[in-house]
Amino acid sequence: MSDASHSYREQGELELTSVLKRLFYGTLFFTCLALTGLSLPSAAQSAPEATANTPDVVFATVKERAQALADKPYQKPDHNVPEALAAMNYEQYRSIHFRREAGLWQRDSLFEVQFFHPGFYYNEPVTITTVDKAGSNTRVPFKSEYFRYGDQAKPVMDAVTEDLGFAGFRVHYPLNEADRKSEFVVFQGATYFRLVGPGQVYGLSARGLAIDTAESSGEEFPVFRDFWLLQPDKEQTTMTVVALMDSPSISGAYRFTLAPGAPTVVDVDAVLYPRTEINKVGVAPLTSMFHHGENSTNYVDDIRPEIHDSDGLLLNSSQGDWIWRPLSNPKSLRVSSLQDTNPKGFGLLQRDREFNSYLDAEAHYSDRPSLWVTPKGEWGEGRVELVEIPTNSETNDNIVAYWVPKQPLAPNTEHLFSYQLRTFEERLPSQGLAQVERTRTGWAAIPGQEDGPPRTHRKFAIDFTGGELDNISTEAKLKAKVSAMGGEITHIVVEPLPVKGMWRVAFTLIPEGEGPADMQVSLTMRDQQLSEVWSYVWYPDSVQ
Secondary structure (H helix, E strand, O other), rough: OOEEEEEEOOOOOOOOHHHHHOOOOOOOOOOOOOOOOOOOOOOOOOOOOOOOOHHHHHHHHHHHHHHHHHHOOOOOOOOEEEEEEEOHHHHEEEEEEEEHHHOOOOOOOEEEEEEEEEEEEEEOOOOEEOOOOOOOOOOOOHHHEEEEEEEHHHHHHHHHHOOOOOEEOOOOOOOOEOOOOEEHHHHHHOOOOEEEEOOOOOOEEEEEEEOOOOOOOOOOOOOEEEEEEEEEOOOOOOEEEEEEEEEEOOOEEEEEEEEOOOOEEEEEEHHHEEEOOOOEEEEEEEEEOOOOOOOOOOOOOOOOOOOOOOEEEEEOOOOOOOEEEEEOOOOOOEEEEEEOOOOOOEEEEEEEEEEEHOOOOOOHHHHHHEEEEEEEEEOEEEEEEEOOOOOOOOOOOOOOEEEEEEOOOOOOOOOOEEEEEEEEEOOOOOOOOEEEEEEEEEEEOOOOOOOOOOOOOOOEEEEEHHHHHHOOOOEEEEEEEEEOOOOEEEEEEEEOOOOOOOOOOOOEEOOOOOOEEEEEEEEEEOOOEEEEEEEEEEOOHHOO
């Protein structure tokens, strides 16, 4: 999220999400989508025993619509947002605020829904329909009276019409305080959505689907065209959102079961109907930002030591291994992957939660959530792919991670992926091993050495903490289990640090040739695995 956006986090005020500025990074673009309609069966149209539009009924109906769309050639709807709104600048758009009193279900539910105004970068309005317990489906109309237009937005008010539609919505819930509802999830832009747990602020985003990310053909961005919001009972602590997705190559139906709390959990059911053959589909994609951190080697002219929404990718393999890959801001596009069959989970984490690591009083990077994906059922063979894109600005999302099935999704076939998303902070409760606290690297020259080695010879220091390290004596004999492809690891040192439960593995990497070096390091004691596996790819062009 941009540094300019972090100051505007008051509840009930419009937040300009990080997606706003990042979706157009590089050659990324949106497919413009206009409003579409869909009639759901009313109680009278349902089977005799059905008295309402349950989540299953709504989801089944939207699946039928998605399949019908996929059976026909893609039709790009007309762009219908007036030019004056599309041309708004950041300050104009930020000065438009939703009136909280116009929100849905304020007194009838623990949940409250508010809406986003179209314009600026959000020029693909969506239809939003509410579904109540009696089986009544009501489309929520756009009304200018729902919004307050600040002085900077007044020049564009003449372009506001009552048929615009909304750019998205956000949901509030008593997440942090029992008597006050706070925002915990936002759906806005393409298939992007973001969620937070108690005490957290927005950082990374989830997406419905990634198509041809980092491919030479260019990335395709599916879009949620329509949403159905199922009204919860007065004391119900979960809420269901159903969405219709469409794009040139694929359509789909999504069901999101939102459960805000500690942690905030979202169960996702995605049914996909490819129109055509797709080169690469990324399932359960997560999008984040890494500008610079403790492992960066390039000098950054900034008072803040680190800037990132996430600092690493964690994978729990089908064999139970925990693999940690620190993120980087590369000089050129990098795509790496971790092969697996039926992984137990993966996620992008913000492990460093110390204010002193960032020294940013506005961005609150230390409060950004980590997000974990737990597959349901068997996803088969495939890979967790990590994309790292060079960026010179923290306003650009440059990190993407997702699951790529080994077998391409066949056209004219239904494909189901179910998974759970959950927020957490630096440690996942199910991860009991010691984990990487920090990764640091520098030139491998000895201090005072007049004729040092080439700059590509690197010294690494990896600090592990937690797990059984909290109980192990500093006199214990721990070993480092290391491996490397494309280089040689030498001068390995394992030692305790003057912090309880923290041990360091230091070594020198001597790369082979001009290619990357792929390294793995973990801590062991005799035959016992004490830590997760640190997995890192070093590129010679990383040296400034």
